[in-house]
Amino acid sequence: MRFEVLILGNSSATPMYERHPSSQVLNFNEQLFLIDCGEGTQMQLFRYGIKSNKISHIFISHLHGDHYLGLVGLLSSMNLSGRKNELHLYAPLALKEILYMQFKHSDTVLRYDLIFHSTNAEEPGIILQTKMLTVTTFPLKHRIPTTGFRFDEGKRSASLIRERIEKLKIPTVVLSQLKRGIDYTDTNGKLYKASELTLPAPRSRSYAYCSDTRAFESYVSVIRDVDLLYHETTFLHEMVERAKETFHSTSLEAAEVALQVGASKLLMGHYSARYRDLTPLLTEAKSKFSDAQLSEEGKWYLV
Amino acid sequence: MRFEVLILGNSSATPMYERHPSSQVLNFNEQLFLIDCGEGTQMQLFRYGIKSNKISHIFISHLHGDHYLGLVGLLSSMNLSGRKNELHLYAPLALKEILYMQFKHSDTVLRYDLIFHSTNAEEPGIILQTKMLTVTTFPLKHRIPTTGFRFDEGKRSASLIRERIEKLKIPTVVLSQLKRGIDYTDTNGKLYKASELTLPAPRSRSYAYCSDTRAFESYVSVIRDVDLLYHETTFLHEMVERAKETFHSTSLEAAEVALQVGASKLLMGHYSARYRDLTPLLTEAKSKFSDAQLSEEGKWYLV
Structure with missing residues (x-):
């Protein structure tokens, strides 16, 4: 089941060097989520x-x-392209006013349902829950109200051992019960144990998005044990005072967050326009957390 | 003296095929004007x-x-990049509200003067006048209030015939009077006729921007004899009914406008996303007006 993220933009406020403002697409089992939507x-x-x-x-x-x-x-x-299916938007409440003022002046009437859900930058909360996925939002520490997002995959089912299933001619209709760990007894009374026909369910995966924020605030408890952590790394640590002033994080700090929360991988981004070459940011992060990598626009990253 | 336009975007509403929404830079004697400012x-x-x-x-x-x-x-x-010099913005009044609402929610305080001039979509008017340039705005015919812009170069001075000037050792201090057509008499009483030392002043140039609009409305009188006419060509003429519905122009119509107003050249743009290949639009325009050309992003066009 796909769970991966495509980076559309990883620039900080001033887009430079063909880097675009923040945006990414999360593909969860062919359902597409857009996280942030910078210009372009x-x-x-x-x-x-x-x-x-x-x-x-x-x-x-x-x-x-x-x-x-x-x-x-x-x-x-x-x-304009004729969308009919509803669209859910999770954002600070003021965005609603910003959008509808612009729709009004451009005489735009949406022909699909845009369902607005306002986020709360005061405390963490679940904002979307299905059998397959839970999305949690949580406060970040930035100049204006800002939230991060954590995506947790639901409980995964065991996978079948296809060769044994085929050899034993197990009927298709009972496969889903086997995947859920329920044994099968055929019409002759023969028992087939689920544990012998399946591999254990893989661990559920998780993704967190933390941008923009100062490092090491209360959000750390919410992103514990995340598999893939996208955390902003706007500056090198030599610019830590500037990072504090502007409520951003340094590369070293993001790596320390990844280490502290037990993330499996750190994906870096939101690079300041002062860095044309990003290698020093990566070197700095890796000095603290070896599974750090630079996000690149147009690339997919597995969660 | 430079007078040319750089196309930054020539797509209609839905940007496709690496074409961007409308925007262009007019360089008039190293003074830069931005006309429209689509996303990106x-x-x-x-x-x-x-x-x-x-x-x-x-x-x-x-x-x-x-x-x-x-x-x-x-x-x-x-x-963010520290601009200090003032910036003049000419636009429909509602844009002011749209801008300041967004500045408010992003906690942005401009550190340069943004001087807002509201345009009038009811009748033509001069909105900027210097010794060198006059800018006129005029109503176009679109779904919402829309204006075009015409840029007229001021009276140009005659150019000196350098070889004669040098041969006759005319003093530098009198050159500007010669360029203005005033004869020069030296201390020995010898007359130097301006007409013999200069070439006639070149004709003043003009540029007009007409997008978005239905063709052939009252604006035609305002853009008479323009040198370079940028006129939207959203559709092929086979889509003329769609052009009427959406208040756009076809390629053929734009060419007819160029012909009727006596433009020297027609620059086409605001292409519908339905056309990947733009050649048919050009062919259609040229069938009526041979000095038509397709605008291409990243290219400068002489006025």
């Missing part, structure tokens, strides 16, 4: 072959322009 | 090496997203 997101989606009408949910971390300015254009283009 | 304009400026802090005036035709959604990002990036 609709063009990036087109460039990387993502059909925007397949996006079902959009999550906006905060109202700095580099995280949401692509939204009006994307929502309008979805309208 | 700041990235396009960077791509083509235009320093955004050198832009002194921005003109927005109307409040459809593909003509202004790049503005908040651009104005914010100018702020």
Whole structure:
């Protein structure tokens, strides 16, 4: 089952060197979630072959322009291309006013349902829950109200050992019960133990998005044991005072967060325009946390 | 003296095939004017090496997203990069409210003067006048209030015939009077006729921007005899009914406008996403007006 993230933009506020403002697509079992939507997101989606009408949910971390300015254009283009399926938007409440003021002046009437869910930057909370997935939002520490997002896969089922199933001619109709650990007895009374026909269920995976934020605030408890942690690394640590002033994180700090929460991997991003070459940011992160990597636009990363 | 336009975006509402929403930079004697500012304009400026802090005036035709959604990002990036020089913005009044609502929620305080001039979509008017240049705005015919812009170069001075000037050892201090047509008499009483030392002043040049609009409305009288006419050509003429419904122009209609107003050249743009290959649009325009050309992003066009 797919669980991976495509980076559309990893630049901080001033986009440079063909790096775009923040945006990414999370593919969870062919359901597409957009996380942040900086200016140019609709063009990036087109460039990387993502059909925007397949996006079902959009999550906006905060109202700095580099995280949401692509939204009006994307929502309008979805309208022009005939979208009919509903779209859920999770964002700070003020975004609703910003969107509808612009729709009003451009005489835009959406022909699909845009369902607005306002996020709470005061405390963590579950904002979406299905059998397959839970999405939690939590406060980050930035200049304006900002939230992170954590995506937790639901309990996974065991996988069948196909060769044994075929050899023993187990009927197809009982396969789902075997996957759930229930033994099967055939019409002759012969017992087939689920444990002998399946491999144990894989561990459920999780992804967290932390941008923009100072490092090491209360959110750390919410992202514990996450598999893939996307954490902003705006500056090198030599700029830590600037990071504090602007409520951003350094590469070293993000790596320390990854280490402390027991993340499996750290994906870096939200690079300051002062860095054309990003290698020093990576070197710094790896000095503390070896499974750090630089996010690159247009690349998919497995959760 | 430079007078040329760089195309940053020439797509209609839905950007496709690496074409961007409307935006262009007019360089008039090293003074930079931005005309429309679709999403992604700041990235396009960077791509083509235009320093955004050198832009002194921005003109927005109307409040459809593909003509202004790049503005908040651009104005914010100018702020982050330390712009101090004032910026004049000419646009429909509602844009002011849209901008300041977004500045408020992102806690943005501009550290340069943004001087807002509201445009009037009811009647033509001069909105900027210097010794060198006059800018006129005029109503277009679109779904929402929209204006075009015409840029007229002021009276040009005659150019000196350098070889004669040097041969006759005319003093430098009198050159500007000669260029203005005033004869010069030296201390020995010898007369030097300006007409014999200069070439006649070149004709003043003009540029007009008409997007978005139905063709053949009252604006035609305002753009008479323009040198370079940028006119939207959203559709092929086989789609003329769609053009009427959406208040756009066909390629054939734009060519007819160019012919009727006596434009020297027609520059086409605002292409519908339905056309990957633009050749048929060009062929259609040329069938009526031979000096038509397709605008291409990243290219400069002489006025």
